[in-house]
Amino acid sequence: MKVGADKSKTGNSIVENRESLRRLREILFANVVIAGEIPSPTGAEQRLTRFLSDRYTECGLNDISQDQAGNVAAVIAGSSPKRNLLVTAHVDKVWTDADDHTISVGVGEMSGRGIADNGLGVAVLATLPSIIQELGVKFESNLILLGTTRSFGRGDLGGMRFFLDHTDRDIDSALCVEGMNLGRLSYSSLGMARGVISAETSGEASNFEEATSGVIAALNRLVAEMLKINQQEYPAIKLLIGSIEAGSGYNVPPGVGKVRFEIRGEDAGKVAKIEKAVLGLVSQAQVGDTTSLKVEMIAHREPGDLGEKHPLVCQARGALEELGIEPRVEPSISELSALLDKRIPALTLGITKGANRHTPKEMIYLDPIFDGLAQLVSVLQFMDSGRFAFDG
């Protein structure tokens, strides 16, 4: 089988497809705005899955379903019903219901909370039936379009894991769609362990430190020790301190506090070793008599790797190069790792360029979206052209 990104089954080159897809501009952009403005915090994604489901109904798809995890799946039937390709985007966002989800539209760009991660990914998933129809592409395989819930934080890829554990269809291969960044090529997943350290005081402060800083000094010392561990193993293993929170003002020492951390790396054994070291630090930490510390591990991932020479990886790289985009290899800890865990050949692709991810000023550029879509269709067509073993 030839690997490359020359002509599609419709006879159009990837560049011609990109230009054809501009005809869907209004429909796609409207989906980006609507998907961007619907709040969808992890564990409460039903408004965005409803949007996705409604869009599939409007497109005339018949096989639309929602599972117990809240995932929405729709099937575009192929000519060979025994084969199944999965295209998936997570529907949860890092923002809460109370955050302002207003999307602003400028010349050539849009901005607002969650527009890249993963409003755009959801919009692409919602528009995919129209994209396929516009290009006149026919697939032998069934295309399963899946919006997954509970990706972030404590969600721990719950939606994708549930789907993979319960679907009665064998998945040949899969594509995960993320809003940004175009050029991203993720075919390996890192080992990961994610946890929360909680500190709490009870009763009268037992020493100077508790009386003047509550739990802050204890957490501060703990973080300093964690950084020392990180120093020894960095960069093979990264121990990331994602947030530290305690207190609400100027003059009341806080009685509760939290540190959220994540350990990630390609070597599962070393990730586990660092996790054990952090657990040991917490159990042996020097704290006052009235302060208690506890750690809760909330998510784990096993590392996985499709390999840089896998045909899917080569195809995606070729598609990007044909579009004049420099591929950038980027290991993932998102849905891809659940798929690789199941030894399903899978990639994560980014749709456009953007900036300020996970900030209120998250933004995406509009024109590169059509490169991202052309790339996605090219890889999907290649996936449809045959079965690929996990080991290539």
Add this chain to the structure above:
Amino acid sequence: MAALDDRISKWLGTNTFHHSEFWDMQELVRAKEESGLSISLCIPTLNEEKTIGKEIIVFKSELMDRYPLIDEIAVIDSGSVDQTLEIAASYGADTYLSSEILPDHGFKAGKGENLWKAIHQLRGDIICYVDADIKNIHPKFVTGLVAPLIYRPEIQYVKAFYDRPLAMPEGVRPSGGGRVTEILVRPLFSIFFPELTALMQPLSGEYAVRREMLETLPFPIGYGVETSHLIDVYQGHGLEAFAQTDLDKRVHRNQSTIDLGKMSFGILQSFLNRLKHYDIVSELPEVKGLFRQLQAEGRRYEMLNREIIEEERPPMITLPEYRERHGRK
């Protein structure tokens, strides 16, 4: 008074809608095509670059490409100095400078000017006006307003409302129809045009109107355009010509009290002009002291009449007791 209350109550039941009643877009498009009506969407603008792009994208995609409900989207601009027109054009709207429409009639700065010139420039049998500063834009802002005109030929003028005055233990929520409505317009309507108090949000900037009605109306070019329209349509055709649709929630920028003062002054001018036009000033109605507010329970709306009697005392100097006590003659 009971007859008036009955008329209002009946009208609230038959001519007040919720946008969700028109959820079936395919049916709405079918009814529109069967009616032979064409629909123009007009968005008046002045420096609205932050929100105009999103409105155009959503309306064009959902109401032209996906469901062919509207026939044209036009932005009529008062002379923006930001990128309003460039952004609107880049997403597929027809863009016009108000000053270039009917140039022989000059140009006056004001939203009403754009609305008036839209009647000349646009082609639709129905013109739907939607303000450009809506942050939570959604197709319902158009479908909820044009649907009553498509389904009910006798209706001429459909107003939007958003912030429903919910019945609460402590009374009606004070922000029912907006501050200027509750403080200025509703009290004036209660005295002069009690039936118009049935409109939840008489000043809302979103409404859809039949061309044959619009072309007969004078247009104040400033803040008074909506109030003036309501009075003119009511005087000529009665409450039955109106409908109103609940569009749930509208998120937009808040105006300062200073700006609301300016708005109120403009509205008051237009209101007094209409009184003069209909020769009502010389025959002021008897002030009955009945103030009409609205309340909603779910989707059932009803009038809440409050008697507010402003009694008056004479000047103290006219009282003998006072003059005697204080040695005044």
